[in-house]
Amino acid sequence: MRLVLKTAAIVFAAAILQGSWFNALSLGYGSAGLLLVTVVSLALLRGSVFGAGAGFAAGLLFDISTYGQLGLTSLLLTLAGFWTGRYGETTGRDRAHAPFLSVAVITVLYELGGLVVRFLIGEPAPFGKLVLGALPGELVLNLILTAPVYVLCRRAVGKHGDELGAPEVRVLA
């Protein structure tokens, strides 16, 4: 329960900061994605289900606070959280580069996914402007945010399995 409350507080703060300040923190056409980096960090630390839940909540909160298209950010962040969580549970486990790799890949997929969904619902979806103008700047800013956000999230919610102590080893031979 405590973990859920802590996560809720982190997600709430990230959504508020994203809507108020980080949207204006831009490089080229791209703006920093604090919310995305937070969801990716939480998913890496706590797993896929946790990541998907955090992503859904974060997206919903963000769309509500900014009058965005309700459900759009939730959908993208749910999938982002789930896939990052799966990566953290499997091949990305205990790898130092996992947060950076995850943020880089998820940033690209998140933007492309957003573009596809916007295109499908008939909203403007300028592919060239996104790929050439926004994505490079966004990628750089998100990677800069990755280390501090990951460390903060790890301090706040810990890592899945940390509370169990040393892993149990069973010899099956």
Place this chain on the structure above:
Amino acid sequence: MLSKMGRHVPRNRTRFGVLGSAERRASATSSLARDRKTIRRRIIVVVLVLLSLALLTVSFRESSNGPLHRFQGYGSAVTKPFQVVADRIAQPFEDAYGWIHGMLRAKDENKKMHQELENLRQQRARQKNAEAEVKRLEALLNYEHSSRFPEDYLKVNAEVVTPATGAFEQTIVIAAGQNRDIRVDDPVVVGDGLVGRISQVGPTTSKVTLLSDPGFAVSARDLRTGVEGIVRHQATGSALILDDVKIEKQVREGDSIITSGWRRPDLSSLYPARISIGRISSFSQSDVDPNKRIQVEPSVDLSSLEAVVVLIAKNRQAGGP
């Protein structure tokens, strides 16, 4: 095919076939738990995705007064105070970022502004030129409709193609020639006064010898006193003089000099009467010279002509000389 495979695969083979019975039971339990966990995980994700899609679809399709939009409005109102607080807290950082960002962009911005300034200057210069041209054309138009315009003449408006550039020969080229019935010696004027006369005519262009050309001369008179003389280029220097005025005749500085336009039964001046030539800028006299030395300042700025009027005698149009 299946029967062949069956021969090679033992009937009692399981995933835990290599383990003993105790380990087999533990592994089977663990596997079952893992399967349940996987299923639970998938169900949660699918539910969340479906929920997101439902939200997206419903909010997209409903009107702006729909329940989801209203909910969004209330939610936004709730989060707004937090946003305001976050804004206030982040303001110093935002300012710092803006300052650094501004500094980085300042160079580019400066370059862009300089370019913009240059464009605006050029635009202003073009606009001023256009305004000046409008004024000149208005002056021409006013001249054509004024009482000063000679009655026995028709006008041909012509653009100046080549301005006066020669140091020795003061001529311009205008965009009208035989096609507009222009002939040699036709007078050329603008609203302010006499410009010169046609000295050469081509099919579509003509050369105009200006008032300031050394070979130019025109009979003129003082508008105030009626004293007559000849305006020509001074032998030395660049000023115009009113020549052949006896020393006993009265003139003064500032007097207007106009064309005399004399007429005799067998001969007449090339220029119509009462066209302004200039003003007397200075005069002097001596005992050894029977004539006054009168300098005339032309009323037309001959260095910046853009359009002129060629005067064509009406009697020529009617089959005259």
